[in-house]
Amino acid sequence: MKFYQLFYKSLYDLKVIAYTRLQPITKALLHVTVLALIAFLPFIISSSFTLNNQLNQIKALVETDLPEFTINSNQLHSNLSEPFVEHSDATGFLIVDPNNQYSLTELHQYGNGVALQKNNLISFAEGQAQDISYNLLGVEQMGSDQLLERISELAGFLPILLPLIGFFNYVSLLGTTFLGISLLAVLGLLLRGKRNQLQYKHLWNMSAYSLTLPVILFGWIEVFIPLSPFLLILASIAMLTAVVRKVPIPKPRKAKPTS
Structure with a gap:
């Protein structure tokens, strides 16, 4: 059976998944590699759009009148005794909080916007936040006027930055x-019952293919609706249990009659 045919049938055909116990381990490894990539695609696409939109939002907000501040040794310094808060209907809230008086939960109460805190810049919207350290921005020492220039440079670096972030997240x-x-295959040893012919290597293959539907559904739905792991x-456990039951139980050998 060709790779793409096996991949497609592993979405729904329990008998085919049970058959994969006889497949070489190399095919299972390739299957998992492609499976992880397909499940990861919605996240990387969504993250790319989100990060790009957030940088544009940051850029628009920082272009407004800011209170005086400086960044030294990757830390924000200002004479503000209270956080500076400004709102725009188009871009949301701009908050300068050099003393980290606002927690992330309190920032989310503002809805959407950008906060400049002691050690990092936080873009928040719809319950999600993107944390960008001043170190990542290459901000060692500068004032408020120079921050916009660095943000523009980072936006230009996105075509290189996003693939790097995506690659490391994919590897993880x-x-x-x-x-x-591997852990699911260990559990499979307990689920096999009287099917003693199923060894760990067989269950590893079956576990790899059993994950196809759950992982793809979880990866694509979780982008739109937060789901519990x-x-x-x-x-995954339910899928493997159903697949194991498709493996026939070996018939007991009949004892040879004694002469």
Whole structure:
């Protein structure tokens, strides 16, 4: 069976997934690599649009009149005794908070906007936040007038930055997926019952293909609706349990008659 045919059938055909116990481990590794990529695509696309929009929002907000401040050794310094807060209907809130008086929860109460805090710049909107340290911006020492220039430079660096962020996040996801499959295969040893012919290597392959539907659904839905990882764990266990039951129980050998 060709790779794409097997991948497609692993979405719904339990018998085919049970058959994968006989597949070489290299095919299972390739399957997991492609599976993680497909599940990761919505996140990287959504993150790219979000980060780009947030940088544009930051740029628009910083172009407004800011109170005097300086950044020395990647830290924000100002004579403000209270956080500076300004609102624009188009871009949201701009908050200068050099003493970190606002927690992330309190920032989210403003809805959407940008906060310049002691060690980082935070863009927040709709319950989500993007944290950008002054170190990442290359801000060692500058004033408020120079910050806009650095933000513009970072926006120009996005075509390089986003693939790098995506690659490292993908590698992290891939490692987590392999770990999850290994643990699921261990659990499979308990689920096999009387199917003693199923060894760990068989269950590892079956676990890898059993994750196809749960991982893709979780990866694509979670971008729009926050989901608990426990749902993915339960769905994966349920899928593997159903697949294991498709493996026939070996018939007991008949004892040879004694002469």
